[in-house]
Amino acid sequence: MPTERSYHHGDLRRAVLTAALDVIATEGPAALSLRDLARRAGVSHAAPAHHFKDRAGLLTAVATEGYGFLSAALGEAEDLRDLGVRYVGFAAAHPAHFQIMFRPELLRPDDSELLAARQQTRSMLRTAVQGHGEDPAVSFMAAWSMAHGFATLLLSRNLDDLLDGRDPEDTFGALAGVMFGPTGSPWS
Amino acid sequence: MPTERSYHHGDLRRAVLTAALDVIATEGPAALSLRDLARRAGVSHAAPAHHFKDRAGLLTAVATEGYGFLSAALGEAEDLRDLGVRYVGFAAAHPAHFQIMFRPELLRPDDSELLAARQQTRSMLRTAVQGHGEDPAVSFMAAWSMAHGFATLLLSRNLDDLLDGRDPEDTFGALAGVMFGPTGSPWS
DNA sequence: CTTTAATCTTGTCAATGACTAGATCGCGCT
DNA sequence: AGCGCGATCTAGTCATTGACAAGATTAAAG
Structure with missing residues (x-):
């Protein structure tokens, strides 16, 4: 060929x-x-x-593209739980993007396109969490930590035996339901 | 000199x-x-x-040492929330260890000392979550995801502006209190 | 004191990232 | 149509690195 x-x-x-x-x-x-x-x-x-240009330039392009994909995925979320499921789904579907996005030492820290894409994603997350919980910052960190931690552990293969074949996204949905669910807590 | x-x-x-x-x-x-x-x-x-031996050997040694430190820190936890705070505290105090521990592609996957140290830490986490929630596996993943996500976002400097000077460990304590707290939810 | 094994050095090789200078090509302009 | 210019790609080079091999030095056991 x-x-x-x-x-x-x-x-x-x-x-x-x-x-x-x-x-x-x-x-x-x-x-x-x-x-x-x-x-x-x-x-x-x-x-x-x-x-x-160089290695950092390539990885910066990857990260920028990743933020674009993530924004697109999050944009269609219906509620907070769905948002988390989509976050995890993005990590599972685009593991390379996801990993690079959170490795700042490999990226050009002042790249304008990267900063814009990241900011875009950030604001989407923020507004989605709006109105949940008392302290917005705390609620934001709680929800983000949950989804991000699950995604990270998933990609580092630390949940393999815990998941035991179950679908990661479904499992996270159930998991988030326990905490963000309609019952109890300031998460409705 | x-x-x-x-x-x-x-x-x-x-x-x-x-x-x-x-x-x-x-x-x-x-x-x-x-x-x-x-x-x-x-x-x-x-x-x-x-x-x-080589690069992977060095990093495997780092990871193994890290699991040792983490086990020691977790061993003194009084309750589930304290466990999470200690997890985050470990990541903040030993960022290099923490990062390497969750980068399997850089490690010797079959190193016996590493596997033993990791298993030790794992079982400590498991037993600590015992009795909380209905499905143990789900509870385990929820708690771990929360703490791990917060620690990861913290080290990748994604919480800087959200934290705004506040102490990370204290903040996580408050954050976990909202979700694992005495009120509501299956987390007592 | 001698043997022995651990520790460290020197030398080497292929691979890599980054840089430079130059070749080739496609596209717009007239 | 054809010309020129800038974008794209090639070829060559250099310092650095990881890994390996062979040998020197030393600490410690017997």
């Missing part, structure tokens, strides 16, 4: 990005090599640099 | 371990270089390999 499109690749940026997501999801970000990604895309070892 | 103890260092293993914790806590595990650690300890570039 010679995909030799000659000199220009056509969509190298997306090809590298996709390959990176594959590597990160299976072997983690530490195993990521720009030269390997170039090899997979069939281009020279320095080609990716033109699209991402 | 020649610390030239001659040929043998004396306690190279601990020196490398400590230097590694420093680097990981400030720049993350990706910035860790075995050769740099050797330089800091004033030994040749291959000396650390004798103690840890």
Whole structure:
């Protein structure tokens, strides 16, 4: 299968990005090599640099894309519990994005697109938690911690035996129901 | 300031371990270089390999030590809320350990000491949650997710503006009180 | 005091990230 | 149509790194 499109690749940026997501999801970000990604895309070892500048640039692009996906997913949430389920669902569906998004030392901290995308997601979470609980900040942290912790433990394979085959999203829904549920607590 | 103890260092293993914790806590595990650690300890570039074999060996040692510390901290917990506060306190006091412990792709997955230490911590968490809630597995996941999520978000600096100067442990205590508190819910 | 094993050093190799200079190509402009 | 310019990609280089091998030094056991 010679995909030799000659000199220009056509969509190298997306090809590298996709390959990176594959590597990160299976072997983690530490195993990521720009030269390997170039090899997979069939281009020279320095080609990716033109699209991402360097390693941090690539990962920043991944994180930015991730925040976009997450915002989209959260936007369709019907209630607070559904919001959490979607948060967990995003982590399960896009593990590479999710991991990179919360690894600030690998990213360009002042990238404007990243900051904007992150801020967008943040405000969506905030407004969704609005009206629940007494102290908004506390309620926000509680809900976020819950969903984020579940997602993180899930991806680090720490819930495997606890889940025991059950669907992670369903399980989180049940789990959140116990705490945010209609009965008791300031979570209605 | 020649610390030239001659040929043998004396306690190279601990020196490398400590230097590694420093680097990981400030720049993350990706910035860790075995050769740099050797330089800091004033030994040749291959000396650390004798103690840890390779990079994964070093990080496995870090994780194992971390589980030991965490078990010790959790052992003194008085109730479920205190357990969570101690979990968060451990993450804040030993950020390098905490991070590495939950990055399986960087560790030797079959290291016996690591597995034992992890199992020890796990069983402590389990027994502490015993008797709370209906489904033990669900209760366990709920409590763990909460504490782990808060700790993770804290270390990734995602709670900075929400915390706004408040003490993380105190805040988590209040936060857990809202959910696990004496009123409502199956958490007593 | 001698043997022995642990500890550390020196030397080496392939792989990598980052950088530079130059080649090739596609697209808009006239 | 054809020209030029900027975007895209290649080729070459350098310092750094992880891993390994072989040998030097030393502490400690016998």
